Amino acid sequence: MANDLTGNPIYLDDFSAAIDLRSSLGFAEGTPLKIRSIEWCNPTAPGDAALITDKASGRPIFKEKAFVAKQPILKPYYGAEMDNLYIDVNGIATGHLFILLG
Numbered sequence: 001m002a003n004d005l006t007g008n009p010i011y012l013d014d015f016s017a018a019i020d021l022r023s024s025l026g027f028a029e030g031t032p033l034k035i036r037s038i039e040w041c042n043p044t045a046p047g048d049a050a051l052i053t054d055k056a057s058g059r060p061i062f063k064e065k066a067f068v069a070k071q072p073i074l075k076p077y078y079g080a081e082m083d084n085l086y087i088d089v090n091g092i093a094t095g096h097l098f099i100l101l102g
Contacts, residue, residue: 012087013096020055021085021099032081036100038062039074044094055086
């Protein structure tokens with residue numbers, strides 16, 4: 001499957017290039033994103049890692065490591081406004097993401 005930015009939640013599974021979520025969604029620079037949750041699904045093996053940062057500051061927003069293969073990791077953000085979400089090339093080792101906006 002390929003990344004799908006048209007729905008809510010957003011589905012991402014191709015991390016071969018960096019993803020600047022705000023830009024990818026067509027929002028202007030400075031427009032905050034309201035994030036309800038981020039779910040990382042199907043990490044292949046224990047030790048696989050996922051890292052999403054704030055593009056401007058580099059501060060980690062979602063930094064997780066799999067302890068069990070195939071077990072999803074869900075983090076709620078309760079509609080928090082975030083400057084942006086940025087995923088570097090290979091920032092997600094395996095699996096896919098669901099990002100729920102709003």
